Amino acid sequence: MEKIKMTTPIVELDGDEMTRHIWQWIKDILICPYVDLKSEYYDLSLVNREKTADQVTVDSANAIKKYGVGVKCATITPNAQRVKEYNLTQMWKSPNGTVRAILDGTVFRAPIMVNGITPYIPTWTQPITIARHAYGDIYKDVEGYVKKDGKAKLVIDDADGHREIEIFDYSKSGGVVMGMHNTDKSITSFARSCFNYALDTCQSLWFATKDTISKTYDHRFKDIFAQIFEEEYKSKFEKAGIEYFYTLIDDAVARVVRSNGGMIWACKNYDGDVMSDMVATAFGSLAMMTSVLVSPDGNYEYEAAHGTVTRHYYKFLKGEETSTNPVATIYAWSGGLRKRGQLDGIKALQDFADKLEKATIDTIEGGYMTGDLASIYKGNAKVVKLNTVDFLKKIAEQLA
Ligand code: NAP
Ligand code: MG
Numbered sequence: 001m002e003k004i005k006m007t008t009p010i011v012e013l014d015g016d017e018m019t020r021h022i023w024q025w026i027k028d029i030l031i032c033p034y035v036d037l038k039s040e041y042y043d044l045s046l047v048n049r050e051k052t053a054d055q056v057t058v059d060s061a062n063a064i065k066k067y068g069v070g071v072k073c074a075t076i077t078p079n080a081q082r083v084k085e086y087n088l089t090q091m092w093k094s095p096n097g098t099v100r101a102i103l104d105g106t107v108f109r110a111p112i113m114v115n116g117i118t119p120y121i122p123t124w125t126q127p128i129t130i131a132r133h134a135y136g137d138i139y140k141d142v143e144g145y146v147k148k149d150g151k152a153k154l155v156i157d158d159a160d161g162h163r164e165i166e167i168f169d170y171s172k173s174g175g176v177v178m179g180m181h182n183t184d185k186s187i188t189s190f191a192r193s194c195f196n197y198a199l200d201t202c203q204s205l206w207f208a209t210k211d212t213i214s215k216t217y218d219h220r221f222k223d224i225f226a227q228i229f230e231e232e233y234k235s236k237f238e239k240a241g242i243e244y245f246y247t248l249i250d251d252a253v254a255r256v257v258r259s260n261g262g263m264i265w266a267c268k269n270y271d272g273d274v275m276s277d278m279v280a281t282a283f284g285s286l287a288m289m290t291s292v293l294v295s296p297d298g299n300y301e302y303e304a305a306h307g308t309v310t311r312h313y314y315k316f317l318k319g320e321e322t323s324t325n326p327v328a329t330i331y332a333w334s335g336g337l338r339k340r341g342q343l344d345g346i347k348a349l350q351d352f353a354d355k356l357e358k359a360t361i362d363t364i365e366g367g368y369m370t371g372d373l374a375s376i377y378k379g380n381a382k383v384v385k386l387n388t389v390d391f392l393k394k395i396a397e398q399l400a
Contacts (some may be wrong), residue, residue, distance in 0.1 A: 003036040011063045012039040017308035023073045059103035071336035072303040105295040107195035111283035127260030132272025133190040136182035142190030154175040189296035192348045207266040208252035287325035302335040304328030323371035357397020359399040368394045
């Protein structure tokens with residue numbers, strides 16, 4: 001059989017620990033037998049980030065900007081313990097944070113649904129995608145403690161002059177205070193990424209904040225979304241048969257729970273952080289959650305939502321058998337290859353991505369799965385718990 005040819009390289013960001021091995025196995029067992037893989041390779045392992053003073057992370061993000069599509073393996077974000085373990089000269093920043101800052105995007109997370117792994121909410125028959133704004137708010141806040149009889153004020157200096165707004169008079173009790181911000185530029189890219197992703201995946205977009213209480217801050221998000229939608233996307237949405245609407249976050253929560261899924265739910269940074277964990281858990285497992293970073297100028301970075309699965313890796317190093325779930329990493333590859341196929345007009349590559357995903361789902365539905373899924377599976381098939389490599393080989397049989 002002739003292998004599928006690619007015309008533009010996919011940017012490949014390799015990573016750490018268990019997922020680094022899974023990365024190689026997926027390429028060897030599932031992709032390279034069928035695709036003449038053309039990739040521009042960046043080694044984002046912590047060892048190589050140390051060696052290059054993290055330049056490799058910056059280079060990989062710029063490569064995604066150049067070619068448009070990247071696939072990323074999970075990577076270690078170093079903490080004090082990792083600094084010792086890897087003998088680092090610096091506590092390098094989170095690679096995801098660095099890539100995000102260069103690409104300026106929004107993170108979309110969606111569960112992979114399989115018969116037999118049932119959502120805790122039975123009406124959720126289609127996946128719910130969370131679009132999380134990945135800049136600002138409490139993640140870039142400043143905080144302080146104010147003693148009794150103190151005062152806290154908001155001071156603004158801009159072209160309109162100098163204003164001091166009292167936040168609170170602590171005459172009866174000491175307490176806490178917080179200042180946070182966001183920018184029109186970042187909110188605008190967030191909005192565009194959401195509208196583009198909705199069109200790309202042909203799903204309606206819901207957006208919710210607490211604008212009734214936060215009449216300037218949250219209201220600004222609402223206004224920017226509304227303006228961009230009216231000016232740039234309204235007719236495209238009508239043509240695609242999808243809708244955009246804004247509602248209050250309380251109402252969105254109630255509606256999402258009662259819905260059948262199948263929509264994108266755009267959330268401010270904190271809401272998205274919390275809601276994506278809630279949605280992933282309610283759908284079954286973090287190991288079955290895909291994640292893609294979409295930039296406003298149309299660059300894509302696909303990855304799994306989970307980390308490097310350190311606990312399994314240490315067992316693997318001791319020679320013990322591991323049954324780590326590779327599904328989200330397979331979907332990172334299929335997502336990236338499909339997007340490459342779409343951008344380059346290579347139908348065979350798009351079809352391959354579809355078939356790879358179908359083979360993965362069919363394998364699980366046939367009863368063959370990793371340990372994490374075996375423990376929550378409620379379907380009719382007889383369950384066979386496999387180690388990671390045997391599971392990948394089963395998918396390969398199905399794919400063949
Ligand atoms: P993790 O790697 O996601 O693993 C946490 C636990 O979740 C695992 O111990 C395992 O539970 C379960 N799990 C996660 N993925 C699984 C899979 N594919 N198959 C089966 N079980 C899975 O999170 P972590 O242990 O907090 O972080 C480990 C490292 O990953 C850290 O260095 C962190 O910096 C990094 N990280 C990277 C990313 C990223 O690159 N996007 C994201 C998060 C974390 P059991 O042990 O109970 O089986
Ligand atoms: Mg979270």
